[in-house]
Amino acid sequence: MDFPSSTRAAVLSEHGAALDLTDLPLPAEPEPGAALVRIVCTTLCGTDIEIWSGKMTFPGMLPMVLGHEMVGEIVALGDGTRDALGRELHVGDRIGWSESTCGACHGCTVLREPVACSDRGYGFRQRADVHPYATAGLSEYAYVVPKAAKLLLPDGVPDTWAAMAGCAAKTVLRAFSRAGGVRPGSRVVVQGSGALGLFATAVAYLGGAGSVITVGAPQARLALAKEFGAQHTVDIADGSDAAVARVQELTQGQGADLVLDFAGAPSVGREAVAMAAQRGRVVIVGSTGPVSDPLALGAVMGKELTVVGSLNGDIADYHEAIGFFTSFADRMPWDRLFGTPVGLAEASARITAMSRHEEIKAVIDPRLP
Numbered sequence: 001m002d003f004p005s006s007t008r009a010a011v012l013s014e015h016g017a018a019l020d021l022t023d024l025p026l027p028a029e030p031e032p033g034a035a036l037v038r039i040v041c042t043t044l045c046g047t048d049i050e051i052w053s054g055k056m057t058f059p060g061m062l063p064m065v066l067g068h069e070m071v072g073e074i075v076a077l078g079d080g081t082r083d084a085l086g087r088e089l090h091v092g093d094r095i096g097w098s099e100s101t102c103g104a105c106h107g108c109t110v111l112r113e114p115v116a117c118s119d120r121g122y123g124f125r126q127r128a129d130v131h132p133y134a135t136a137g138l139s140e141y142a143y144v145v146p147k148a149a150k151l152l153l154p155d156g157v158p159d160t161w162a163a164m165a166g167c168a169a170k171t172v173l174r175a176f177s178r179a180g181g182v183r184p185g186s187r188v189v190v191q192g193s194g195a196l197g198l199f200a201t202a203v204a205y206l207g208g209a210g211s212v213i214t215v216g217a218p219q220a221r222l223a224l225a226k227e228f229g230a231q232h233t234v235d236i237a238d239g240s241d242a243a244v245a246r247v248q249e250l251t252q253g254q255g256a257d258l259v260l261d262f263a264g265a266p267s268v269g270r271e272a273v274a275m276a277a278q279r280g281r282v283v284i285v286g287s288t289g290p291v292s293d294p295l296a297l298g299a300v301m302g303k304e305l306t307v308v309g310s311l312n313g314d315i316a317d318y319h320e321a322i323g324f325f326t327s328f329a330d331r332m333p334w335d336r337l338f339g340t341p342v343g344l345a346e347a348s349a350r351i352t353a354m355s356r357h358e359e360i361k362a363v364i365d366p367r368l369p
Contacts (some may be wrong), residue, residue: 033146037072042137067137205229
């Protein structure tokens with residue numbers, strides 16, 4: 001079988017710098033359980049921007065290939081490679097995949113929780129200068145390792161939606177699941193108006209919330225939030241105290257039954273507790289960046305709040321995200337979340353645009369020049 005021995009990739013070698021277009025080696029042939037795919041779509045995530053800028057970093061992570069929301073077309077398969085549901089895969093199939101897990105650690109065997117795997121092969125843990133080199137989205141081809149959970153994608157879900165399902169959408173759906181879902185008629189506050197916040201706004205609305213309030217900036221994104229189901233928006237540019245006061249006003253002084261953090265700003269946790277109603281639920285999802293302000297634990301106690309964390313998502317959440325897009329394909333203007341597709345050579349410019357909030361989700365198609 002003929003397939004490439006190397007791939008063109010956009011490599012991050014220094015935080016805040018332009019990506020380096022270079023060639024990376026590919027395995028001579030896929031191992032049992034593995035696949036080699038041609039990337040057809042990568043959507044950039046806020047985590048990619050935080051890694052690029054250096055806000056999210058740890059020693060030894062560079063060089064690396066960014067992009068962990070991607071869709072690929074299979075060009076070669078190892079023996080016995082199937083998707084997570086046991087379905088046979090074939091050359092030409094379109095797949096997405098979730099992170100690899102070891103299957104042997106405490107998280108995998110006792111907790112039975114893939115996101116708790118101590119050796120989770122997530123995108124930013126795989127360097128570009130060691131085997132298997134090219135496993136991420138900003139490359140022409142990617143090697144999908146044997147223990148990565150693969151998912152055969154239905155024809156009706158566009159590439160951009162399927163790619164977003166691989167992180168942003170599954171992260172949001174997991175957060176709602178961790179919170180126990182949306183209670184019909186309840187008041188929901190979504191902190192953040194990026195891709196996750198806008199998608200969460202839609203999930204809350206479609207899930208039966210009586211009122212959805214999206215808190216964020218800039219105004220253009222808040223306007224878009226109303227297209228995704230927000231009854232009210234609050235501009236955080238007016239300050240966190242003003243945002244809390246406005247949420248209290250919009251909820252007749254009672255606060256929100258469910259508050260979800262998709263923003264990650266230092267003040268988000270404090271604001272969430274202040275915005276929450278008596279016996280409300282608070283989900284912390286986006287706080288991966290700077291050190292957060294202290295929480296008012298007295299308020300957590302006094303309001304009898306339930307505060308839970310939610311970390312990314314696994315193959316089950318990915319499968320649910322694909323199902324969500326299938327079920328609600330016509331209910332929201334999903335394509336408004338995505339930029340115009342560009343090739344690898346334009347990836348650096350799109351990352352910069354996202355860092356300036358000029359684009360919600362950049363779309364990279366490595367097949368383009």
